[in-house]
Amino acid sequence: MSKRSEKTIVDIAAELNLSVSTVSRALHDNPNISARTKDKVKKMARKLGYRPNALAAGLRNNKSKTIGLIIPRISMFFPATITTIMQNKLQEHGYNLIICQSNDSYEQEVALVNTLYSARVDGLAVSTTLYTSDFSHFDIFKEQHIPLVFFDRVPLEKNAKVIKGDxxxxxxxxxxxxxxxxxxxxxxxxxxxxxxxxxxxxxxxxxxxxxxxxxxxxxxxxxxxxxxxxxxxxxxxxxxxxxxxxxxxxxxxxxxxxxxxxxxxxxxxxxxxxxxxxxxxxxxxxxxxxxxxxxxxSPEMMGERVAAALIELLKAPAAPQKQSPEIIPIRxxxxxxxxxxxxxxxxxxxxxxx
CATH class of the missing domain: 3.40.50.2300 (Response regulator)
Structure with a gap:
């Protein structure tokens, strides 16, 4: 069965006899485009099955609006709670969360770090595996000044933002x-x-x-x-x-x-x-x-602080330096x-x- 070809704004423009720039502006709710034209363009986009290319848009403005998250296992209560809080908080700031689990495999963690870097995530939060002792696979994020936050399971010595329990x-x-x-x-x-x-x-x-x-x-x-x-x-x-x-x-x-x-x-x-x-x-x-x-x-507090730290770093990336860990209280x-x-x-x- 042949793969269905992706419809683009060029196809929408051809169907409606409009310019590509008009279609683009209509899809982005540009105030200079009439409500009638916007409605026509959006209806045709739905009819043709048009999907906006977020990756292409990200390449143009150098922002993917996505954050990577690597946790040991999503099935565990503590990381699952943190993940939920993080996703909700990041969405409030217009970011989506790509959730990955290492299954406590160092090799899988390395592969996921490389995959998320290639996916051009704007930031990365990580709770490492039980056996991670070499953290050099994270260096590419630091070298490229991409926000990186370690939480819960963290390196003992690493020039990065660390948020951990007491x-x-x-x-x-x-x-x-x-x-x-x-x-x-x-x-x-x-x-x-x-x-x-x-x-x-x-x-x-x-x-x-x-x-x-x-x-x-x-x-x-x-x-x-x-x-x-x-x-x-x-x-x-x-x-x-x-x-x-x-x-x-x-x-x-x-x-x-x-x-x-x-x-x-x-x-x-x-x-x-x-x-x-x-x-x-x-x-x-x-x-x-x-x-x-x-x-x-306090997983809710940790999730909030990890999300907040990422947003802060996205606004003003800090220069790599030794930082004191942020400690989340226990009770x-x-x-x-x-x-x-x-x-x-x-x-x-x-x-x-x-």
Missing amino acids: DFLGGFTATEHLILKGCKDIVHISGPLSCSLYIERVAGHKKALQQYKLPFKKTRMFYQELTRDNALKACKQIFAQKPYPDGIFAANDTTALTILEYCRGINVRVPEDLKIIGYSNDPRSEISTPSITSIDQ LIERASSEGKNVVKAAAKKPAKK
Whole structure:
């Protein structure tokens, strides 16, 4: 079957016996064109199936009016919420969002960066893969002064705009909460330490143990992709022999919910025998039984700030330089999985990283 040829403004002009420039102005609602002519042109455009060529227009004015977004997975609550907020905010400023997911593949991330650059996006926002350690594929955006914003999963050292959660404080707060509830033997299930998020959350976890004079035990640490299958594998190790831990800090809510389900199957009561805290405040954590205590990462605020940063850079691109990261606050959402009176007095001072 032959491909249907694209109709152009030349075809519309020929059908109506008008000049190409008149058709172009009518399609763009030029005030010098009469309402009657505009109506005729638009009706003929619909009849012929005319589609404006945004790419060609972008080449003419050097603006595509599109922003590229690369996230690990659109199916996860946190990046999905950020994506929705970003799209809404950018559309208010006349920009469309091209959404890409790396599926936590470094090779796919590199390919997507090159594709979006070739597509002439006006800016790029990225939450990197778990395993990205070489960020040189982003240099082309910096070299061409195209706005680039890293968020959530970010490079530890990069001269770019960075917007991230307070993961150190999040790790500290989660562990401190379990300690205040009386937990003395705490397991932490972390993501891989190739990712900035988990480096900082583990550092916060260690700081809380140190501040409350509890030992850090390597045998109570797990570093893995935070999937349901990996959570089940960790549970089999954790509960293979007694004594069982009295608290678990899971670095995402999928893992926390999986632990809760596993405990139900081996008659470990939550929160009486084991207290659990997750991370991200996924809506599922609120409707489980018992509901899951979690760390909220303010995804709406992060989405708004990433969109705002892109708009600011589009108006006045900043020269590449070392910038302090913008920190989005976290907050503890206490629910039934860690229920109980505080039996330890809270620390008086906010923790410092060093």
